[in-house]
Amino acid sequence: MPGKRLGKQTLRLSSPPSMISNASIVGPKEGEGPLAIYFDQVLKDDYFGEESWEKAESKMLKEVVKNAIKSSGRSNTNINFMFAGDLLNQIVSSSFAARELQIPFVGLYGACSTMAESICMGSIMLDGGFADAVVCATSSHFSSAERQYRFPLEQGVQRPPVAQWTVTGAGAAVLAEAGNGPYITHVTIGKVLDFGVKDANNMGAAMAPAAVDTITAHLNETGRSPLYYDLIITGDLGNIGKAITLDMMQKEGFEIDKVYNDCGSMIFDGAKQDTYAGGSGCGCSAVVLNGYIAKEIKKGNLNRVLLVATGALLSPITTWQGESIPSIAHAVAIEKTIGEGA
Amino acid sequence: MNTKMSSKQYEEYIKDKLPKPKYLKNCIAAFIVGGFICDVAQFISNITKSYGFNKEAVSAITAISMVFLGAFLTGIGIYDRIGRFAGAGSIVPITGFANSIVSPAMEFKREGFIFGVGAKMFVLAGPVLVYGISASIIIGIIHYLLGK
Amino acid sequence: MNYLKAFITGGALCVIGQLLMDHTKLTPSRVLVIFVTAGVILQGLGIYQILVDFGGAGATTPLTGFGYSLAEGAMKGVKEAGILGAFTGGLKAAAGGIAGAIFFGYIMALLFNPKSKK
Numbered sequence: 001m002p003g004k005r006l007g008k009q010t011l012r013l014s015s016p017p018s019m020i021s022n023a024s025i026v027g028p029k030e031g032e033g034p035l036a037i038y039f040d041q042v043l044k045d046d047y048f049g050e051e052s053w054e055k056a057e058s059k060m061l062k063e064v065v066k067n068a069i070k071s072s073g074r075s076n077t078n079i080n081f082m083f084a085g086d087l088l089n090q091i092v093s094s095s096f097a098a099r100e101l102q103i104p105f106v107g108l109y110g111a112c113s114t115m116a117e118s119i120c121m122g123s124i125m126l127d128g129g130f131a132d133a134v135v136c137a138t139s140s141h142f143s144s145a146e147r148q149y150r151f152p153l154e155q156g157v158q159r160p161p162v163a164q165w166t167v168t169g170a171g172a173a174v175l176a177e178a179g180n181g182p183y184i185t186h187v188t189i190g191k192v193l194d195f196g197v198k199d200a201n202n203m204g205a206a207m208a209p210a211a212v213d214t215i216t217a218h219l220n221e222t223g224r225s226p227l228y229y230d231l232i233i234t235g236d237l238g239n240i241g242k243a244i245t246l247d248m249m250q251k252e253g254f255e256i257d258k259v260y261n262d263c264g265s266m267i268f269d270g271a272k273q274d275t276y277a278g279g280s281g282c283g284c285s286a287v288v289l290n291g292y293i294a295k296e297i298k299k300g301n302l303n304r305v306l307l308v309a310t311g312a313l314l315s316p317i318t319t320w321q322g323e324s325i326p327s328i329a330h331a332v333a334i335e336k337t338i339g340e341g342a
Numbered sequence: 343m344n345t346k347m348s349s350k351q352y353e354e355y356i357k358d359k360l361p362k363p364k365y366l367k368n369c370i371a372a373f374i375v376g377g378f379i380c381d382v383a384q385f386i387s388n389i390t391k392s393y394g395f396n397k398e399a400v401s402a403i404t405a406i407s408m409v410f411l412g413a414f415l416t417g418i419g420i421y422d423r424i425g426r427f428a429g430a431g432s433i434v435p436i437t438g439f440a441n442s443i444v445s446p447a448m449e450f451k452r453e454g455f456i457f458g459v460g461a462k463m464f465v466l467a468g469p470v471l472v473y474g475i476s477a478s479i480i481i482g483i484i485h486y487l488l489g490k
Numbered sequence: 491m492n493y494l495k496a497f498i499t500g501g502a503l504c505v506i507g508q509l510l511m512d513h514t515k516l517t518p519s520r521v522l523v524i525f526v527t528a529g530v531i532l533q534g535l536g537i538y539q540i541l542v543d544f545g546g547a548g549a550t551t552p553l554t555g556f557g558y559s560l561a562e563g564a565m566k567g568v569k570e571a572g573i574l575g576a577f578t579g580g581l582k583a584a585a586g587g588i589a590g591a592i593f594f595g596y597i598m599a600l601l602f603n604p605k606s607k608k
Contacts, residue, residue: 029608045606046606047606051452052452054452142606142607143604143606143607146607147449151445152445152446152448152449152450152466152604153422153445153449153604153605153606153607154416154417154419154421154422154441154444154445154448154449154604154605155416155421155422155425155441155442155445155446155466156416156421156422156424156425156426156428156432156433156438156441156445157422157425157426157433157518158368158425158426158429158511159426160363161360161361161362161363161364162360162361195347195349195352196348196349196350196352196353197349197352197353198515199515202360205356205359205360209343209347209352212343212345213343216343216344217343240359240360240361243359244356244359247359248343248345251344251345252343252344252345277361324349363512365512365513368508368512369505369508369509372501372504372505372507372508373501373502373504373505374501375504376500376501376503376504376505376552377496377497377498377500377501377504377548378497379500379551380496380497380499380500380501380545380547380548380551380552381493381496381497381500381547381548383496383547383550383551384492384493384496384546384547384548385493386547387546387547388492398583401550401559401583401586402585402586402587403586404547404550404551405559405584405586405587405590406586406587406589406590408551408587409587409590409591409594410590410594413591413594413595413597413598414594414598416598417598417599417601417602418602419602419604419605422607429507429508429511429512430504430505430506430507430508430510430511430518430521431501431504431508433507433511433518433521433522434503434504434507434521434522434525434552434553435500435504435551435552435553436551436552436553436555436556436587437551438522438553439522439553439556439587439591440590440591440594440595442519442522443591443592443595444594444595444598444599445604447595447596447598447599448598448599448602448603448604449604451599451603459596459599459600463592463595463596463599466519467591469519469522469523470519470522470523470526470553470556471588473523473526473527474526474527474529474530474556474557474560474580474584475560475580475581475584477526477527477530477531477557477560477561478530478557478560478561478563478564478579478580479564479576479577479580481530481531481533481534481561481564481565481576482561482564482565482567482568482573482575482576482577482579482580483568483573483576484534485534485564485565485568485576486568486572486573486575486576489568489569
């Protein structure tokens with residue numbers, strides 16, 4: 001339809017869907033962090049009563065989807081589609097959760113950008129009139145991610161100061177065609193960028209260019225200034241990626257420091273929790289969005305948020321083959337009311 | 343976005359934004375823990391010698407004991423905490439070799455005892471064995487040829 | 491007295507490993523491969539023996555010491571059994587350590603589960 005696509009990457013939704021309910025579950029460490037009170041459920045340990053971490057992660061994803069659907073007032077049978085993904089090979093956490101839920105399922109892989117990616121796709125589905133309600137979800141788990149990407153947990157290795165801590169957490173949002181906000185008004189789909197970072201421990205630096213690219217595309221294509229938003233928040237760039245992003249945005253001609261933050265920087269207290277550069281993982285942006293941001297919007301402390309979730313699209317094999325780390329960032333504009341800005 | 347940077351340029355650009363490891367602290371920790379572990383081995387060696395075992399037996403008994411120590415500390419979940427502090431001080435001694443075998447073996451128990459524990463044991467230690475043994479064979483052959 | 495020498499020798503070798511890990515892009519596994527190979531080569535040249543004579547367990551406990559015993563074993567094997575000894579000698583010398591690692595590794599995996607990290 002003409003007029004819906006603004007530029008190369010941004011879509012303006014003509015019937016903005018409402019984010020009508022949210023749910024979040026986190027592991028013990030996240031429950032000891034600065035945002036603990038915002039999460040719906042904090043687990044006592046990261047097994048969640050299951051035999052393996054992979055099964056625990058899948059259960060977390062299943063539970064947040066069920067909880068989000070319950071608070072929406074709907075049931076499994078009148079949620080039309082489920083959009084979900086995670087970090088595990090073949091996105092098994094999501095697929096196995098979907099097996100239990102029996103909602104038509106679209107699996108996604110955007111690494112840690114999946115929360116925004118799923119909301120992008122879900123919103124487009126609703127705006128196009130193809131569904132009345134969808135659920136968008138993602139999860140990550142420290143132990144299952146470490147095992148797949150890095151080192152066995154009991155191995156005595158030292159983490160470098162640039163390293164981030166994968167969040168154990170799952171978040172889900174139900175989006176509906178009918179509702180009173182907060183509204184998803186615009187989505188900006190990212191391009192894959194690679195600035196040559198090869199160190200798999202240095203994710204923040206690897207992903208920052210992708211975040212900058214998507215944020216500038218969004219602002220240029222919507223014509224909005226950064227101060228239109230109360231909060232521009234990246235998914236998991238961590239403290240280092242955050243500093244790089246601020247600087248690169250300045251080079252692009254945008255001063256975002258008054259409204260900018262990062263979910264990875266917010267979710268842990270680096271000094272007390274030994275998390276070095278901050279949190280990472282799909283669950284990071286998922287629990288911050290569905291816990292902190294959703295509740296702050298409801299309270300009226302935030303009215304317009306640009307969520308820019310970032311993902312590093314590497315695999316252990318590409319690292320061994322000497323490849324660098326390509327990254328992507330997707331953005332969704334969440335606004336309490338519609339019709340005020342461009 | 344307008345900023346175009348090559349990989350080299352980006353690497354230069356972010357260099358001063360990356361926190362550096364605490365070099366001195368890491369070296370001191372490595373020195374102390376590594377030295378201590380070697381002293382434990384020395385102690386075992388001395389005791390074994392005093393029981394009258396010959397050179398080869400002392401060497402084998404010490405190696406087996408240190409490997410057991412490394413394996414046990416990994417099993418009870420302490421070795422990774424030592425490693426966080428000590429870095430190379432816990433990786434370089436033979437206890438670290440044991441840790442690199444036991445940690446994936448424990449981790450992949452969920453995947454069964456044949457393909458999990460059995461196969462994954464060598465995921466980190468394999469290269470050490472391959473290169474160490476191959477190098478020693480080459481040295482042996484060279485030694486043989488030079489001796490002729 | 492030999493405790494002090496062992497401490498210094500072992501500590502110094504570990505510091506070399508730490509410097510390699512902190513200043514280069516080498517991962518711990520790569521550092522260990524370098525160490526074991528270096529131990530083999532240095533003993534092949536007869537040099538590592540000096541370190542062993544001085545530092546005792548401080549030289550044999552780090553992974554360079556594992557390479558040292560592999561090389562010693564191979565050279566001794568050649569003396570006793572000719573070229574066949576090049577193949578059998580190294581592994582024979584390191585047999586105790588390797589067998590122990592495999593066996594104890596299996597037992598520990600049987601008995602213990604990995605703990606979640608805090």
